[in-house]
Amino acid sequence: MKALLLSEYSRLEIVDLPMPRPGPGEVLVRVQACGICGSDVHGYDGGSGRRIPPIVMGHEAAGTIAAVGPEVSGAREGEPITFDSTVYCGVCDYCSRGEVNLCDRRQVLGVSTPEYRRAGAFAEYLVVPDRIVHALPSNIAFPEAAMVEPLAVAVHAVSLANVPENGTALVVGAGMIGLLVLQALREAHCSRIYVVDIDESRLQLAQQLGATATINGKTADIQPEMQRLAPEGGVDVALEAVGSSATIKTAVESVRKGGSVVLIGNVVPTAEIPLQIVVSRQIRLQGSAASAGEYPQCIDMLARGAVNVKPLISMVAPLEEGPQWFERLHAREANLMKVILTPSERS
Numbered sequence: 001m002k003a004l005l006l007s008e009y010s011r012l013e014i015v016d017l018p019m020p021r022p023g024p025g026e027v028l029v030r031v032q033a034c035g036i037c038g039s040d041v042h043g044y045d046g047g048s049g050r051r052i053p054p055i056v057m058g059h060e061a062a063g064t065i066a067a068v069g070p071e072v073s074g075a076r077e078g079e080p081i082t083f084d085s086t087v088y089c090g091v092c093d094y095c096s097r098g099e100v101n102l103c104d105r106r107q108v109l110g111v112s113t114p115e116y117r118r119a120g121a122f123a124e125y126l127v128v129p130d131r132i133v134h135a136l137p138s139n140i141a142f143p144e145a146a147m148v149e150p151l152a153v154a155v156h157a158v159s160l161a162n163v164p165e166n167g168t169a170l171v172v173g174a175g176m177i178g179l180l181v182l183q184a185l186r187e188a189h190c191s192r193i194y195v196v197d198i199d200e201s202r203l204q205l206a207q208q209l210g211a212t213a214t215i216n217g218k219t220a221d222i223q224p225e226m227q228r229l230a231p232e233g234g235v236d237v238a239l240e241a242v243g244s245s246a247t248i249k250t251a252v253e254s255v256r257k258g259g260s261v262v263l264i265g266n267v268v269p270t271a272e273i274p275l276q277i278v279v280s281r282q283i284r285l286q287g288s289a290a291s292a293g294e295y296p297q298c299i300d301m302l303a304r305g306a307v308n309v310k311p312l313i314s315m316v317a318p319l320e321e322g323p324q325w326f327e328r329l330h331a332r333e334a335n336l337m338k339v340i341l342t343p344s345e346r347s
């Protein structure tokens with residue numbers, strides 16, 4: 001089968017790999033669409049240390065079931081599906097509590113670390129455990145279904161924010177996750193949602209996707225602007241989707257006393273927090289990791305049009321174009337959001 005292999009850092013090639021075979025409890029998936037995640041781009045050059053070559057990356061995917069292994073019930077060949085990016089064990093204490101993102105034996109598809117290596121979805125086929133598979137309704141196209149994974153990250157973060165009914169929120173960072181968080185907040189019945197970024201085109205997209213108002217941190221002073229927009233002393237919740245000292249400060253300074261800040265972005269291992277504001281204003285800081293059981297809810301949101309992922313997809317391209325799209329994303333080309341590769345065109 002055809003696969004896009006990271007053979008060494010910053011080198012991707014189309015190679016022919018042996019067809020994987022589903023073992024007990026596993027299914028073989030014919031991959032129709034797989035998004036390039038920021039974490040793939042950070043891993044591509046060795047920066048994150050979580051894509052040790054050789055590895056087939058890709059964890060935001062959708063496709064059809066091509067075959068099922070032993071102990072998998074039903075003949076489901078041809079069924080459209082997506083799957084969790086996290087392979088959880090299903091039996092540890094965390095998994096039993098439904099906190100599958102915290103599983104002690106957690107592995108991520110398309111990731112290789114010194115501890116493990118797990119083939120991803122930039123290939124015509126891959127094998128995944130049946131327990132992480134979710135059926136798709138027929139009205140969701142595969143490239144949009146590949147967006148369920150990042151959407152689940154956003155919905156999970158919002159679920160941890162304890163947004164009050166008709167609450168107010170600030171999203172810091174209008175990248176892929178920030179723009180999905182914005183839409184998840186709308187679905188969580190926020191009355192006003194503000195978005196801060198330094199890129200005007202992304203802020204325009206935020207407006208289009210339902211932001212009440214946006215602030216460009218490059219051209220405006222954020223705090224006076226927030227005081228004008230949320231004169232009640234700050235917003236109820238802030239979701240931080242960048243991960244730097246400056247943006248964490250913006251999030252903390254923008255919530256009301258007793259408010260919550262959910263931290264999603266983590267491009268740097270350590271950052272400063274405005275300690276005295278957090279303590280004296282009794283602000284709750286909450287980390288959010290991946291997702292935990294939000295897939296069915298996200299598939300439903302997409303199916304009924306409660307979330308619009310189309311404006312976030314910049315390009316749908318064949319697998320063969322993968323190397324050049326990785327390069328363009330790595331070079332931080334302007335206005336490039338999600339690029340989705342299609343390893344097996346629908347036959």
Ligand SMILES: [Zn+2]
Nearest residue numbers: 037038039060
């Ligand atoms: Zn990802």
Ligand SMILES: [Zn+2]
Nearest residue numbers: 089092095103
């Ligand atoms: Zn587990």
